[in-house]
Amino acid sequence: MSSLEIYLAILVMAVVNYFTRVFPFIFFIKKEPPLYIIFIEKYFPPVIMMILIVYTLKDIDFKIYPYGFKELLGICVTAFLHLSIKNYLISIFGGTIFYMALVQYL
Amino acid sequence: MKYEKELKKAFSISIPVMMGYIVLGFAFGLLLTSFNYPWYLAPIMSIFIYAGALQFVAINFFNAKAGLIDIAIASWFVNIRQSFYGLSLLKRFKNSGNFKPFLIFGLTDETYALLTTIKDDESLSKKHYYLFLGLLNQLYWIIGCTSGALIGSYVKFNTAGLEFSLTALFVVLCIEQYKNLKNIYPFIIGAISSIFALIFVSSDKMLIVSIVSSLILMFFLRKKVEA
Numbered sequence: 570m571s572s573l574e575i576y577l578a579i580l581v582m583a584v585v586n587y588f589t590r591v592f593p594f595i596f597f598i599k600k601e602p603p604l605y606i607i608f609i610e611k612y613f614p615p616v617i618m619m620i621l622i623v624y625t626l627k628d629i630d631f632k633i634y635p636y637g638f639k640e641l642l643g644i645c646v647t648a649f650l651h652l653s654i655k656n657y658l659i660s661i662f663g664g665t666i667f668y669m670a671l672v673q674y675l
Numbered sequence: 676m677k678y679e680k681e682l683k684k685a686f687s688i689s690i691p692v693m694m695g696y697i698v699l700g701f702a703f704g705l706l707l708t709s710f711n712y713p714w715y716l717a718p719i720m721s722i723f724i725y726a727g728a729l730q731f732v733a734i735n736f737f738n739a740k741a742g743l744i745d746i747a748i749a750s751w752f753v754n755i756r757q758s759f760y761g762l763s764l765l766k767r768f769k770n771s772g773n774f775k776p777f778l779i780f781g782l783t784d785e786t787y788a789l790l791t792t793i794k795d796d797e798s799l800s801k802k803h804y805y806l807f808l809g810l811l812n813q814l815y816w817i818i819g820c821t822s823g824a825l826i827g828s829y830v831k832f833n834t835a836g837l838e839f840s841l842t843a844l845f846v847v848l849c850i851e852q853y854k855n856l857k858n859i860y861p862f863i864i865g866a867i868s869s870i871f872a873l874i875f876v877s878s879d880k881m882l883i884v885s886i887v888s889s890l891i892l893m894f895f896l897r898k899k900v901e902a
Contacts (some may be wrong), residue, residue: 575712579716581747582750585751586729586757587779589751589757590760590761590779590780591761592761593759593777594765594775594779602762602765606765609824609893610763610764612893612895612901613762614854615790615849615852616865616868616893617865617889618848618849618868619891620868620882621788621863622842622845623869623887624784624882624898625838625842626873628878629795640842643843644842644843644846647846647847648850651847651850652776658691660843661844664846665839665840666786668836668839668843669836669839670836672837674689
């Protein structure tokens with residue numbers, strides 16, 4: 570691509586990206602959101618949180634050794650730290666360092 | 676400073692995002708310059724586009740000399756999940772005045788996850804706190820992308836596994852969500868639909884398939900979800 574084409578492509582992506590994020594705010598600007606939106610508003614965050622955990626692991630091949638074992642162990646350590654110490658920085662740093670050690674030394 | 680408390684709180688909860696964004700952004704900058712695109716595209720893209728997956732896909736668009744209409748349609752599909760995020764924030768962003776367009780612009784997966792999980796502190800000015808959180812997260816992304824493009828090819832250190840910080844962040848936020856809600860059904864729905872999509876759909880479509888199927892399941896199991 571020439572540099573002009575690259576800038577145009579960036580402009581298009583910037584506009585489309587903003588549109589995807591602003592869409593519900595435009596759609597429900599005046600009227601009170603209907604009941605099904607209030608339902609989604611309340612119960613969608615826990616659903617998406619679960620989905621995002623799996624999403625961050627999408628490039629792991631669970632079919633080959635060690636079958637995602639390191640990732641599952643990393644998740645367990647993070648969850649254990651969080652349930653016991655209840656400090657989210659300790660949970661996240663601890664889980665990440667544990668996982669890095671698994672990936673780099675094992 | 677007038678809003679020091681808001682800034683401090685925003686900074687403290689954004690630290691995990693900082694770790695993740697700097698690593699991922701760094702990888703993006705490194706990949707971009709490895710195809711000989713100029714380094715300054717990294718800050719330009721991270722300022723104006725500010726979307727992880729889309730920026731990686733953008734490098735493919737450049738390489739393939741994709742047409743603008745194709746780019747628009749593909750970008751829309753890559754980020755369509757984010758149209759569902761705003762639905763949980765209509766009320767929260769209602770009184771944010773002039774900041775609202777930026778707060779909406781800053782709605783990445785991670786910023787959304789923090790905003791919907793961390794309980795509001797009534798002593799803080801909410802709109803300033805949201806603004807700082809949005810600004811800080813984007814700043815981390817800009818720093819990551821730019822430094823990857825500038826110094827990525829000169830430095831060598833083993834960051835393998837550091838990207839797990841985002842997984843860990845979502846694990847922690849998931850536990851916090853459970854503490855607020857005390858109902859296991861939304862989590863089961865999220866797990867089933869995402870594992871199903873992971874197995875049966877290609878990884879670039881996995882997220883949107885999970886979201887749509889989980890919404891269908893949510894309405895199907897509405898009584899249990901609300902119990």
